[in-house]
Amino acid sequence: MSRPRVLAALVTLAVLVPSAPATAATGGRPAPPGPGGWSAAWTAAHHHPVPGNEWDGPNWSTDGFADASVRQVVRVSAGGALVRVRLSNRYGTRPLRLAGATIGRSGGGAAVRPGTLRPLTFDRRLSTSIPPGAEATSDPVALPVRALDALTVTLYDAHGSGPATFHQTGLTTTYRASGDHRFDRGAAAFAGETSQAWYYLAGVDVAGSRTRGTVVAFGDSHTDGYGSTPGADNRYPDELAEQLLAAGRPLAVANAGISGNKLLADSPCYGERGTRRFGGDVLEQPGVRAAVVLIGLNDIGAGGYPDFGCGASPVVTTGQLVAGHRALIRAARARGVTVIGATLPPIKNATGYDSPEKEAVRDALNHWIRTSGEYDAVADLDRILADPADPDALNPAYDHGDHLHLNDAGAARAAAAVAALVR
Known part of the structure; x- marks a missing residue:
């Protein structure tokens, strides 16, 4: 549902088929539901890049990112001993070439709690390239989290992403800073630019608990x-x-x-x-x-x-x-x-x-x-x-x-x- 504003066309109902994007770097197939297996603890459903508006405020989706770090804070609904991150370039027009990414427990705002910052790897590499229309899943990271913990994910794109796959109504502050600030524990570099949308981040999964x-x-x-x-x-x-x-x-x-x-x-x-x-x-x-x-x-x-x-x-x-x-x-x-x-x-x-x-x-x-x-x-x-x-x-x-x-x-x-x- 949406507030009264421009709205989409009704098209002929088609047979429903799964529309998950292709997988670039899987980090392993999801385990079946049950204690110890992977469970999606946070997700965002993505859509095409669109300009900001008066209801949702500005966003960075149409221009994307170049030599910029994007720091996003999400609250997971379940805990576990292991976490992994899913990224999407479903609506991109060029490969998303990330120089690297990190995850840690939030220290409030754009800060990360000391001692919790971890690098993310994709098929054991710090960098990854996600083709247009595809998704990548990080390797598992040993980072014990509890249900309702806030986690901070920071992505660094050194090359220029083009239009960004995103979710507009995030209702949560996202931060952007020029240069590589993946490993900054403090918030100082992210003081200038904020948005209320999520970019590329499709999910955070947990494993190793009784969920x-x-x-x-x-x-x-x-x-x-x-x-x-x-x-x-x-x-x-x-x-x-x-x-x-x-x-x-x-x-x-x-x-x-x-x-x-x-x-x-x-x-x-x-x-x-x-x-x-x-x-x-x-x-x-x-x-x-x-x-x-x-x-x-x-x-x-x-x-x-x-x-x-x-x-x-x-x-x-x-x-x-x-x-x-x-x-x-x-x-x-x-x-x-x-x-x-x-x-x-x-x-x-x-x-x-x-x-x-x-x-x-x-x-x-x-x-x-x-x-x-x-x-x-x-x-x-x-x-x-x-x-x-x-x-x-x-x-x-x-x-x-x-x-x-x-x-x-x-x-x-x-x-x-x-x-x-x-x-």
Whole structure:
């Protein structure tokens, strides 16, 4: 889902196939879910480079990086004795030639905790070259981490990357500095330039713990976290990880949301359609055992919009949306992955999304999700998040302010509904 802004074109629904990029340097195949095996503990779903905007602020994706260090801080949802990093050049136009990369435990801001900084290697080499459309996985690194630890990954590109594969709505500060600062423990070199996006960083995996695999949250801006407090890790998947940890349930949580994303439509601004990217962004995650699907509201809400630069948005029917959800369910079942459906939250009074016709489609899709029995379980976010005085409207206690997106309290409430279903 996205705030009212330019939106993507609806294209003909295709048969869902996994869309994971080719692998450049694998560092070994992911182990099956289970204690000791690799589990995705943090992820970002990528999309094409796009200019910054007034909602997300500036980003560096269209120009990329040359003789620059990019320092990114992420919070992992599970711990382990070993970590590894996945990097993506899926949308690059030239090879991504990294001179090197490091990982360490965050010391706050751009600082790294003393004694934790480690070099990353790829097939035992400090440097790596990732072709356009490909992904690379680092070799395992001995760096003990705990669930909810913040890790710092620093990449140095000496050559010039060209446009950067990235994730726009990071809601977390990323730092850039000229020159090679991979091994800087302090933050001084990174004081000048910041962004709220992630670049190239596709995932951080952990192994060597009792973690029993990964739950992947899939969807649009409700999953991506738009509306939650920036820098606070209060997206609903973050809250889900915290609640599972507090309950003593050893599961990792990975976030595969993209703000503005649609189930049925590709967009140069908001990512490949959900039916296309589900394979790579969800089913190829190391250790995946369950997926939570919350998507379709942008297909409905943007239906009828003209092309403002990211494609037109034809009106969609309930039948088309049901067919899209069924494609996701079939793909998950074929891989032995439990799939949990979430009903679409209320949209009344949301500018550009609220009309009687759109509300009728949302209601009909929610009825199917709720009653068809095709999902393994259902988190009924529509009812849980609704205003008790007006079931078509978002509860003011959970409203970010646009009658569409969730604030921190709404994200925590959604997480609780999902946590009750995850096994």
